[in-house]
Amino acid sequence: MRPTSWREHAYHALLWLVALIFFAPIFWIVLSSFKTADQILAVPPKLIFTPTIANYTKLFSSASFPHQLFNSVVLSVAAVLIAVAVSFLAAFSFSRFKPPGTNFLMFLLLSIRMLPGSAAILPVYLMYVGFGWKDTYAGMILFYAMFSIPFSVWILKGFIDGVSPRFDETGIVNGASWLRIITRTILPQVMPGVIAASIFNFIFVWNEFLFNYIIGGISTSNIPVALASGLYSNGGVDWTFISALTSVYIVPPILVVYFFQRYLLVGMTFGTVRGEV
Amino acid sequence: MEPGAPATINQSRDAPVASTGPWEGFTRFLGRRDVLPFLLLAPVLIFFIVWNLIPTLWLLGLGFYRFSLTSGRPPRFAGLYNYRSILNDSGVWIDLSRTFLFVFFAVVTETLLGMALGLLFWNSHRLPGRRIALTMLFSPMVLTPVAAGTFWRLIYDPTFGVLNSAIRGLGFSSVDFLGDGRVAFAAVLGVDVWMWTPFMVLMTLAALASVPKAELEAAEIDRLAWHQRLRLIVLHHGKFILMLGILLRTIDAFKTMDLIYDMTYGGPGSATQLVAMTLYRRAFEAFNMGWSSALAVILLLISIAFTATFIFVLHWRERREAES
Numbered sequence: 001m002r003p004t005s006w007r008e009h010a011y012h013a014l015l016w017l018v019a020l021i022f023f024a025p026i027f028w029i030v031l032s033s034f035k036t037a038d039q040i041l042a043v044p045p046k047l048i049f050t051p052t053i054a055n056y057t058k059l060f061s062s063a064s065f066p067h068q069l070f071n072s073v074v075l076s077v078a079a080v081l082i083a084v085a086v087s088f089l090a091a092f093s094f095s096r097f098k099p100p101g102t103n104f105l106m107f108l109l110l111s112i113r114m115l116p117g118s119a120a121i122l123p124v125y126l127m128y129v130g131f132g133w134k135d136t137y138a139g140m141i142l143f144y145a146m147f148s149i150p151f152s153v154w155i156l157k158g159f160i161d162g163v164s165p166r167f168d169e170t171g172i173v174n175g176a177s178w179l180r181i182i183t184r185t186i187l188p189q190v191m192p193g194v195i196a197a198s199i200f201n202f203i204f205v206w207n208e209f210l211f212n213y214i215i216g217g218i219s220t221s222n223i224p225v226a227l228a229s230g231l232y233s234n235g236g237v238d239w240t241f242i243s244a245l246t247s248v249y250i251v252p253p254i255l256v257v258y259f260f261q262r263y264l265l266v267g268m269t270f271g272t273v274r275g276e277v
Numbered sequence: 278m279e280p281g282a283p284a285t286i287n288q289s290r291d292a293p294v295a296s297t298g299p300w301e302g303f304t305r306f307l308g309r310r311d312v313l314p315f316l317l318l319a320p321v322l323i324f325f326i327v328w329n330l331i332p333t334l335w336l337l338g339l340g341f342y343r344f345s346l347t348s349g350r351p352p353r354f355a356g357l358y359n360y361r362s363i364l365n366d367s368g369v370w371i372d373l374s375r376t377f378l379f380v381f382f383a384v385v386t387e388t389l390l391g392m393a394l395g396l397l398f399w400n401s402h403r404l405p406g407r408r409i410a411l412t413m414l415f416s417p418m419v420l421t422p423v424a425a426g427t428f429w430r431l432i433y434d435p436t437f438g439v440l441n442s443a444i445r446g447l448g449f450s451s452v453d454f455l456g457d458g459r460v461a462f463a464a465v466l467g468v469d470v471w472m473w474t475p476f477m478v479l480m481t482l483a484a485l486a487s488v489p490k491a492e493l494e495a496a497e498i499d500r501l502a503w504h505q506r507l508r509l510i511v512l513h514h515g516k517f518i519l520m521l522g523i524l525l526r527t528i529d530a531f532k533t534m535d536l537i538y539d540m541t542y543g544g545p546g547s548a549t550q551l552v553a554m555t556l557y558r559r560a561f562e563a564f565n566m567g568w569s570s571a572l573a574v575i576l577l578l579i580s581i582a583f584t585a586t587f588i589f590v591l592h593w594r595e596r597r598e599a600e601s
Contacts, residue, residue, distance in 0.1 A: 008403070011400075012401075012403075012404050012405065014397070015397065015398060015401055015404055015410060016404075016406075016410055018394060018397065018398075018414065019410040019411070019413040019414045020413065022413065022414050022416070022417055022471070022474075022475060023413035023414070023416055025417070025425075025428065025429070025432060025471065026416055026417070026420060028428075028432065028439065029424075029428050032431075040431075040437075041437040042437075043436065043437060043442065044442045044446070045437075045439045045442050086320035086321050086324065087321065089317040089318070089320065089321070090317060090318050090320070090321035090322075092317055093313075093314045093315075093317035093318045094318075096314075097310070097313070097314035099314045099315065099318065105325075107584065107585075107588060108325075108329075109325070110584050110587075110588070111577075111580055111581045111584040112329050112333075114528045114532075114580040114581075114583055114584045115532075115573075115576060115577055115580045116531065116532040116534060116552070116553035116556065116576055116580070117532060117534055117535075117553060118534060118553045118554075118556040118557040118560060118561075118573075119553070119556055119572075119573035119576045119577060122336065122556070122560050122566070122569055122570060122573050123332035123333065123335045123336040123339070123570070123573075124328065124332050125560075125561075126332075126335065126339075126566065127331065127332055127335065142324075142328070143328060145324065146324045146325075146327075146328035146329065149321055149324055149325075153321065177304065177308065178307075178308050178313055203419050206421075207419070207420075207421040207422065207423075209421070209422065209423045209535045209538070210534060210535055210538070210557075214561060223421070224421050224423045224424070224535075227421065227423050227424050227427060227539075228423045228427070228538065228539050237427075237430075237431075239431060242424070242427055242428065243428070245424075246420075246421070246424040246427075246428060249421060249424065250416070250419070250420055250421070250424070253416075253419035253420070254412060254416055254419065256419070257412050257415050257416065257419055258408065258409070258412045261408060261411060261412065261415075264415065264479065265479055265480075265483050268418075268476065268479065268525075269480075269521060269522070269525065272521055272591055273480070273483050273518050273521060273522075274483075275483045275486040275487055275518075276486055277411075277479060277482035277483055277486060
């Protein structure tokens with residue numbers, strides 16, 4: 001290894017500067033969450049102040065916050081588990097048996113995911129109102145699972161295509177059942193795909209607002225809906241509430257990005273692009 | 278799959294098994310080659326039919342009806358009335374062109390900036406704390422769009438906002454970013470650029486990682502100029518990944534809605550009203566379901582066109598890779 005030159009130091013400083021510029025607005029949110037309401041609206045903005053955790057104690061002691069956080073966790077985790085499980089089976093079928101209409105179905109699955117949210121939710125809203133599924137956990141979880149299926153199938157099919165059919169054949173010759181082959185032979189080899197599909201869909205459902213707002217209700221609303229609807233108190237925007245809530249809420253996605261960084265690319269391109277970054 | 282493979286598989290399954298109860302027969306039925314593929318697909322197909330096919334058919338049908346949830350009247354068949362009404366509605370056309378303008382400026386800015394920053398991060402493997410730096414760089418992508426939209430309102434605020442403090446500090450008068458119809462569009466665009474440029478950085482890094490090292494070393498020896506290296510080597514190998522990235526960003530920008538919902542709600546006037554927001558207001562404020570369904574069908578056709586383009590590029594890449 002060659003010694004670090006001053007040019008390299010300057011280069012590294014520049015890279016860190018870029019990263020910090022993109023992070024600055026989020027840093028500002030977190031900083032604001034430790035301020036009082038007056039300090040948030042101070043002119044000129046305060047960089048140095050005595051931090052307070054009053055916003056957080058207020059947030060955690062509020063009546064609706066724990067319930068909404070619980071909803072966010074339940075909806076995202078349950079929907080992703082269901083979606084990845086059924087997508088894995090379907091992806092295996094698509095990859096190995098290529099049933100008639102595979103390409104067409106893969107295309108249809110994707111195009112639904114490409115539709116603007118308000119268009120996708122409109123008929124589902126009418127259906128949910130008609131069937132009485134609005135504001136139920138089952139209704140919400142299954143809808144989010146459906147919305148997570150297309151990308152999961154795409155990601156997992158790509159990974160299963162990469163596992164040689166020789167593995168299946170060996171299993172069959174040795175008398176293993178298909179269930180055993182799928183769970184014991186294929187699944188461990190496509191774990192990166194399973195992780196990529198899970199984290200991508202988790203982040204999507206975690207941050208989702210519109211669907212929850214329209215087909216959810218008081219008992220199933222998640223934090224983004226609380227952020228959008230709990231804005232105004234006493235005629236003004238409650239910035240202490242928003243900054244504390246956002247600061248808490250962004251922690252899981254940021255941890256995911258940190259710990260699963262190499263799966264981010266696969267997840268965000270639903271398996272069509274692989275590689276190290 | 279090789280043609281020889283299924284024969285061996287059937288042989289082994291048809292061979293007598295030690296115990297043959299009714300349960301055994303059932304599992305063998307499930308494992309048959311003409312049953313198993315559809316059995317595995319069944320859960321996804323059920324999801325697809327209940328949550329996609331039926332709603333989409335409902336949508337297609339409803340587009341031909343006059344149906345408002347507020348009037349209390351049952352839907353009335355109206356033929357192409359809704360579609361004709363949309364075609365003659367200049368407001369929809371303006372919103373649609375505004376959306377395409379937004380997509381165009383957002384994607385161009387994010388691509389150029391993302392590529393520049395991606396190239397900058399190319400040799401960053403010795404960067405101390407690289408993983409933390411990249412996490413910080415990618416963090417805008419995973420921030421809840423509603424929260425981003427809300428908090429940028431505070432940053433953009435003419436009196437209390439940190440941005441206007443800086444502008445006043447430089448001796449200019451403050452700008453009402455989101456209240457002034459002339460700058461609101463650019464202000465919203467700016468937030469989208471902040472959120473999604475990191476995605477194009479990610480794609481650029483992936484494209485750069487796909488460039489063979491040997492060719493770069495050859496270019497080094499041949500003393501190619503940097504723009505030649507970029508064009509002949511980097512773009513040659515990375516163009517498909519970049520194209521897929523640009524297409525994904527195009528599709529996603531076309532869907533922009535959550536960000537605007539809290540930041541401007543389409544305002545002031547309709548300065549930042551993108552078509553997803555138009556549909557939202559007509560469907561869930563005015564509850565004009567027939568008309569909204571027709572518009573949703575039009576958006577569905579646009580999305581299908583986008584998806585088809587994406588798949589086309591994907592197949593093109595596969596063919597190219599098969600050739601080389």
